Amino acid sequence: MTITLSQVAKASGYSLPTVSQILNSKGRFPKQTRDLVLKKARELGYRPNALAQAIRHQRFDCVTLLMSTQNRPYYHTGIIDGVHDRLAQDNVSLEIARLPDEKLTDEGFVPRILQVLRSDGLLIEYNHRIPERMIELIENHHLPSVWMNSKQSANCVRVDDIQLARTATEHLLGLGHQRIAYLSFAPSSHYSRPEREQGYCNAMADAGLSAVVRAAGQRVASPEDREAAYRSVLEDAARPTAVVTYSANEACGLIYRAALKGVRIPEDLSVIAFEDSVRGKVTMDIALTMVTVPLLEMARAATDMMLRRIADPLPSLPVERIPGELNIQATTAPPGA
Amino acid sequence: MTITLSQVAKASGYSLPTVSQILNSKGRFPKQTRDLVLKKARELGYRPNALAQAIRHQRFDCVTLLMSTQNRPYYHTGIIDGVHDRLAQDNVSLEIARLPDEKLTDEGFVPRILQVLRSDGLLIEYNHRIPERMIELIENHHLPSVWMNSKQSANCVRVDDIQLARTATEHLLGLGHQRIAYLSFAPSSHYSRPEREQGYCNAMADAGLSAVVRAAGQRVASPEDREAAYRSVLEDAARPTAVVTYSANEACGLIYRAALKGVRIPEDLSVIAFEDSVRGKVTMDIALTMVTVPLLEMARAATDMMLRRIADPLPSLPVERIPGELNIQATTAPPGA
DNA sequence: ATGAAAGCGCTAACAG
DNA sequence: CTGTTAGCGCTTTCAT
Numbered sequence: 001m002t003i004t005l006s007q008v009a010k011a012s013g014y015s016l017p018t019v020s021q022i023l024n025s026k027g028r029f030p031k032q033t034r035d036l037v038l039k040k041a042r043e044l045g046y047r048p049n050a051l052a053q054a055i056r057h058q059r060f061d062c063v064t065l066l067m068s069t070q071n072r073p074y075y076h077t078g079i080i081d082g083v084h085d086r087l088a089q090d091n092v093s094l095e096i097a098r099l100p101d102e103k104l105t106d107e108g109f110v111p112r113i114l115q116v117l118r119s120d121g122l123l124i125e126y127n128h129r130i131p132e133r134m135i136e137l138i139e140n141h142h143l144p145s146v147w148m149n150s151k152q153s154a155n156c157v158r159v160d161d162i163q164l165a166r167t168a169t170e171h172l173l174g175l176g177h178q179r180i181a182y183l184s185f186a187p188s189s190h191y192s193r194p195e196r197e198q199g200y201c202n203a204m205a206d207a208g209l210s211a212v213v214r215a216a217g218q219r220v221a222s223p224e225d226r227e228a229a230y231r232s233v234l235e236d237a238a239r240p241t242a243v244v245t246y247s248a249n250e251a252c253g254l255i256y257r258a259a260l261k262g263v264r265i266p267e268d269l270s271v272i273a274f275e276d277s278v279r280g281k282v283t284m285d286i287a288l289t290m291v292t293v294p295l296l297e298m299a300r301a302a303t304d305m306m307l308r309r310i311a312d313p314l315p316s317l318p319v320e321r322i323p324g325e326l327n328i329q330a331t332t333a334p335p336g337a
Numbered sequence: 338m339t340i341t342l343s344q345v346a347k348a349s350g351y352s353l354p355t356v357s358q359i360l361n362s363k364g365r366f367p368k369q370t371r372d373l374v375l376k377k378a379r380e381l382g383y384r385p386n387a388l389a390q391a392i393r394h395q396r397f398d399c400v401t402l403l404m405s406t407q408n409r410p411y412y413h414t415g416i417i418d419g420v421h422d423r424l425a426q427d428n429v430s431l432e433i434a435r436l437p438d439e440k441l442t443d444e445g446f447v448p449r450i451l452q453v454l455r456s457d458g459l460l461i462e463y464n465h466r467i468p469e470r471m472i473e474l475i476e477n478h479h480l481p482s483v484w485m486n487s488k489q490s491a492n493c494v495r496v497d498d499i500q501l502a503r504t505a506t507e508h509l510l511g512l513g514h515q516r517i518a519y520l521s522f523a524p525s526s527h528y529s530r531p532e533r534e535q536g537y538c539n540a541m542a543d544a545g546l547s548a549v550v551r552a553a554g555q556r557v558a559s560p561e562d563r564e565a566a567y568r569s570v571l572e573d574a575a576r577p578t579a580v581v582t583y584s585a586n587e588a589c590g591l592i593y594r595a596a597l598k599g600v601r602i603p604e605d606l607s608v609i610a611f612e613d614s615v616r617g618k619v620t621m622d623i624a625l626t627m628v629t630v631p632l633l634e635m636a637r638a639a640t641d642m643m644l645r646r647i648a649d650p651l652p653s654l655p656v657e658r659i660p661g662e663l664n665i666q667a668t669t670a671p672p673g674a
Numbered sequence: 675a676t677g678a679a680a681g682c683g684c685t686a687a688c689a690g
Numbered sequence: 691c692t693g694t695t696a697g698c699g700c701t702t703t704c705a706t
Contacts, residue, residue, distance in 0.1 A: 002454065002479075004683060015693045020685060029691065045479065050455040051388045051397065052683035055698050060388065062432075076414055084435055091449055095399075096431045098421055112428055117339065118387040142339075142382065226622050252589070253622035259596035284621060285563050285590035341699060352677045357701060366675065389699035392682050 003046045012040040062119040064095045082299025104131045127191045144309035157302035160321035165199025168291045177242040181212040184246035185221040241335040242270035266333035287329035298322045340383045349377040399456040401432045419636025441468040466526045481646035494639035497658035502536025505628045514579040518549040521583035522558040578672040579607035603670035624666035635659045
């Protein structure tokens, strides 16, 4: 089996607590003792059992990231990275769990993660059709929890989608555009969809202009729906001179169809998308003007809030909104430039 | 604090072992006793401390997924999902750890994850410029380990990239193409780059045709390099009639530039890419013909191997190769169709 | 059918 | 400076 503290104790001829103290650099010991113990420990390849430590410390030193099974593909990366990095600073480890959404509706079903104590807190990335039952389960769990990108009234960190959409729209307005459309194939249940749309509409209203929203229906957009939406933007008699899109997906689809029809980007049409910085960079090798969705920062801030709640579980913490930044590239320009 | 077993024992008037047995459905007890204990446990909201259980069972019931910080963006999703799902079947939890590659070269530095015992095994997703030191560290750790997508001679599960590339190329050959190019911007250090190139070259050689490789240099391809590569495919005097690309990135970049130049897809040019199924679906809203990189299946198989090694750590297990499938969509057709 | 005792690997309090 | 004792929350003999 694996080497334990007591084996190191035996090998070095010292008692268990002495060895423990030395390996944790606590207390004062003569250099000779220290050196011997450390040497033996190294020789034996001793590694402390983190669980035994945790059980004594009354701390799991572990946080669980709870994710839906139905999120958009590729959404997780930035979030996992941000959470992991912040946790690593405090030597807290990261457990990942996905809940099977389908099963959550069954009355009796409680996912294993919530049946057992394994971590000090729950970080919840669950923003899309949150089952009622799930919220209930989490509240009953009584672990400190922090929600990410969700409409909670406390203990939540979210991307400021309204601000993002406003920033994108105002960038186009600032360039002199007036006919600006908004294109989105986001599922209507996703928390960000109404917010981005609203930010766009607000900015247009403030400028005294009318909004033109081309959004997919309630459900997932079919290929035909998408083609129709692309056409309606590109072939409209009073074609918009600029478009804000929900994500790089819509932007790329649109830009490709613009190329097929000879509509030049950005001379004939400016395009700006929301996108997290990584994704924006790997698409189609074009320099897409974007408003970054600060997933990494959001995840870091949420994890920070989590750690604060673990340290002091009592107070509810107010919602934090993380702003995104405008990243001007080659797909936007003044109209008719 | 949280509710412990002994609190349930006190509340129900039975002893600790009795309560433990009942909650774990072991032993035989009169219905009355059982019911009372279960009721009290529920009332108090008792949740077993998984760590205390683990420490007794001499099993962490946890596997660590070790990832590099320098992988391609969006690479992780399928892998994490596959690992998680397979682990969930056995009620094993998933810990995620990213090692800071930069620091690994420092002689003294050992990442915390490897300093401490926290899990039953190491699943390693580390395929790109693997630091020598890291391999050493892992071997010294003496936990069962399984590598994913890496060139190890045992205890490794990988995508069969040679087969994938051959399948893609043979699809085009089968359609009647003869001038088939290969386009790749993959970093040369990535394990899959030479393999995909080789699979393509093998298939071409077998067909008695000459290979045309357009690959980026040793380092990360600059935008200029990429443009030049796209041009060389599209503007060549003896332009290829079909292209195999390393990933959907290259394919999308190429298809977009084809649209700008009026080169029709697939009439004038067929395009087939390697891509995991998810990614392929979210790009540019075009129906890209692909060979799927079976990340999910690979991750499942690797996790399965991991669990087998945990159960019986002795034997080294032979490398497994996971084949991918051809997914014919709209971007390939016979030449001049 | 139930409880007492021991112990998993470790740390903290207190002696000496 | 170092060792003894106790105990974290739980399970597993082994008595009764």
